[in-house]
Amino acid sequence: MSEWWKKAVVYQIYPQSFQDTNGDGIGDLQGIISRLDYLQSLGVNTLWLTPIFKSPMVDNGYDVADYTSINPIYGTMDDFDELIKDVHDRHMHLLLDMVVNHTSDQCKWFQESKKSRTGKYADYYIWEDPKPDGSAPTNMGGVFGGSAWEYVPERKQYYLHMFAKQQVDLNWDNPEVRKAVYNCMIFWAKKGVDGFRLDSLNSLSKRRPFVDLPKAAGSDYGNVFACVSNGPHLHEYLKEMNKEVFSKYNMLTVGETSNTTVQEATKYIRPDELSMVFQFEHMDVDSGRFGQYSNVRFKMSDLRDTLARWQKGMSWNALYLGNHDQPRLVSRFGDDKHFRKESAKMLATMYILQKGTPYIFEGDEIGMTNVNFKSIDDYHDLDSHQIYNHMLDWGVSKEEALDIIQRKSRDNGRTPFQWNTDKEAGFTTGKPWMTVNSNYKEINAAEAEKDPNSILAYYKKLLKLRDNTDTLIEGDFKLLSPDDSDIFAYERKDDKATYLVITSFAKDKVRYDLSTIDQKFDQLDVALNNYDDLEEADNVLYLKPYQALVVKVKD
Structure with missing residues (x-):
C-alpha cells in the first residue's frame, strides 16, 4: 500500500x-x-x-x-x-x-431499537435503566447542553447521546453494529471513495459501568468525555475497521480525536489503524x-x-x-x-x-x-x-x-x-x-x-512549492528560536536540503537575528516571501508585520 x-x-x-x-x-x-x-x-x-x-x-x-x-x-x-x-x-x-459514533434518531436502526428491548436492533444503541427515583442513569452532560441521557417510554430506559438528543450513540460493543458500519463504508469504497474523515472517532468505546462524575467547570453536569474518550476497546475496533475496510482500498483515514494527548495519539498512527488524527x-x-x-x-x-x-x-x-x-x-x-x-x-x-x-x-x-x-x-x-x-x-x-x-x-x-x-x-x-x-x-x-x-x-x-519540494514533505522538523516572543520559526531538513520557515506574528516591524540559529544570510535563498521585499543587514532580518519567509540554505 x-x-x-x-x-x-x-x-x-x-x-x-x-x-x-x-x-x-x-x-x-x-x-x-x-x-x-x-x-x-x-x-x-x-x-x-x-x-x-x-x-x-x-x-x-x-x-x-x-x-x-x-x-x-x-x-x-x-x-x-x-x-x-x-x-x-x-x-x-x-x-x-x-x-460513526452516533446516528440520527430518525435512522431505521434507532426507530427499531426504541420499540422494545428485544429484536435485531435492540442493542444497537446504549440503553440504561433509570435510577430508582426514575432520573437519568448518571449526571453526564451532553456537549450541546443538558443531560447526555434521554428517556424513551416504550423501553422504559434512557439512551446515551454525547451531542444533541437527536444524535444517538451507537453501541460499538455490539459486533453487529460494527459490521453494519463497515458495510456502509464498503458501499462508498466500492464507488471509488479514497478515504474517510471519521467523526468523534475516539469516543466509540465507552467506559462502563457509567457512574456519576464531578461537575465540569461552569456546568451542572459531569463531563461526558471522561467516560467516552480513548476507551478500553477502541484500538481493537480500529484494527478491525482497518482490516475489514481501509486495508483493502489503500485509503487516507483521519480520525477526529478530541481530548487526546500526543502520547495517546501515537497509538493511532499505525499501518493497521489510521493514517493520521485531528488533535x-x-x-x-x-x-x-x-x-x-x-x-x-x-x-x-x-x-x-x-x-x-x-x-x-x-x-x-x-x-x-x-x-x-x-x-x-x-x-x-x-x-x-x-x-x-x-x-x-x-x-x-x-x-x-x-x-x-x-x-x-x-x-x-x-x-x-x-x-x-x-x-x-x-x-x-x-x-x-x-x-x-x-x-x-x-x-x-x-x-x-x-x-x-x-x-x-x-x-x-x-x-x-x-x-x-x-x-x-x-x-x-x-x-x-x-x-x-x-x-x-x-x-x-x-x-x-x-x-x-x-x-x-x-x-x-x-x-506548488510544497508539491515540488520533497524536503518540505518528508524532511525532519526542528523548532527554532523557541523563546522569541514574536517569531515562529522552524527548520525542515533531509539529506537533500535544508529550509527555514520564518513567520512573524507581530503587528509591528521586528528584528530577527539569524546568528541565533547558526545561519549566514548570504547562504540563504528566498523561496517564498509574502512581501515584495526583505530588509536585512549584518545577518539580521527586519520583518514587516506578519511577514513570512521560506528560505533554502545553500550548500
Whole structure:
C-alpha cells in the first residue's frame, strides 16, 4: 500500500455553503462539480466533503439517518457518481465524512431499537435503566447542553447521546453494529471513495459501568468525555475497521480525536489503524471559562509550543488552523482589520509547511473572515444558541455573550463561499440558507483571481512549492528560536536540503537575528516571501508585520 496521502493537500468542502446551482439557497453536488477547475488550479489534490448523507440536519448533517443515501438537498446518487468520476479524471482524491459514533434518531436502526428491548436492533444503541427515583442513569452532560441521557417510554430506559438528543450513540460493543458500519463504508469504497474523515472517532468505546462524575467547570453536569474518550476497546475496533475496510482500498483515514494527548495519539498512527488524527490542543490556546467560547486572545508562544510538541511527538500530523467547527483563522490568529492579506498568507505558510498533511478549509484561501452577526437570532448553529443561553444563566451580560459568540461561533466558518461581487456573492440565485458575509464585495474569489498579490495567488505559490519540494514533505522538523516572543520559526531538513520557515506574528516591524540559529544570510535563498521585499543587514532580518519567509540554505 502506498502512502499517497503524504503528498496530499486536502481541501475541506462544506457542501451547504460552497456553491448552489438550482437556486434553493443550499449548496449542492453539482455546485462542487462546477468548481473543480478552481480547486485544481489552487493546487489541492484531495477533497473532503462534510456529511452528504440523508439527514434531518439537526446538526448540519452530523445526524445521519441513512448512510448509503444522498441527502436530497445536495442532489442524487447520479450526481455523486458524476462528481467522483470528475474528481478522479483530474487525478484528485475524494474523502467522505463518516459519522460513526452516533446516528440520527430518525435512522431505521434507532426507530427499531426504541420499540422494545428485544429484536435485531435492540442493542444497537446504549440503553440504561433509570435510577430508582426514575432520573437519568448518571449526571453526564451532553456537549450541546443538558443531560447526555434521554428517556424513551416504550423501553422504559434512557439512551446515551454525547451531542444533541437527536444524535444517538451507537453501541460499538455490539459486533453487529460494527459490521453494519463497515458495510456502509464498503458501499462508498466500492464507488471509488479514497478515504474517510471519521467523526468523534475516539469516543466509540465507552467506559462502563457509567457512574456519576464531578461537575465540569461552569456546568451542572459531569463531563461526558471522561467516560467516552480513548476507551478500553477502541484500538481493537480500529484494527478491525482497518482490516475489514481501509486495508483493502489503500485509503487516507483521519480520525477526529478530541481530548487526546500526543502520547495517546501515537497509538493511532499505525499501518493497521489510521493514517493520521485531528488533535485539538492548539484549538484550546484561547479557551476560557466556557471552553472554546471565550473572548480570550491567544498567546503565540502557546500556539507555537503546542504545534511544536505535536511535530516532535508524532510521525505524521494532520495540519489545520480552521474547519467547519472553528472561527475563521485570519480573524482568530491573524489581523482581519489591518493586515488581513499579510496575516492570512503568514498563517498559511506557518502551518502548511510543517510535517504532515495540510487541510485547507473552504474560503481560507481568499481570506474569508468571521461574520459577526449582530443578533443571536441570526446564528443557526445549535451549539452557539446553547452556549449563549448558558452564559446568560451564569450571569454573563447579553453584550459580552454575543461578543463571545461573534468571536467563536461555528457559523463563522459556515457562511456561503464568496465567489464574486454578484448578489449573494455568486453563491446562489435564491435566498441563501445562511446570510452571506457583508464584506463579499471586497473579499471574493473573482477579485482574488485578478490580483497577482492576492491571498489566493500566494496559496497557489505555497502549495506548488510544497508539491515540488520533497524536503518540505518528508524532511525532519526542528523548532527554532523557541523563546522569541514574536517569531515562529522552524527548520525542515533531509539529506537533500535544508529550509527555514520564518513567520512573524507581530503587528509591528521586528528584528530577527539569524546568528541565533547558526545561519549566514548570504547562504540563504528566498523561496517564498509574502512581501515584495526583505530588509536585512549584518545577518539580521527586519520583518514587516506578519511577514513570512521560506528560505533554502545553500550548500
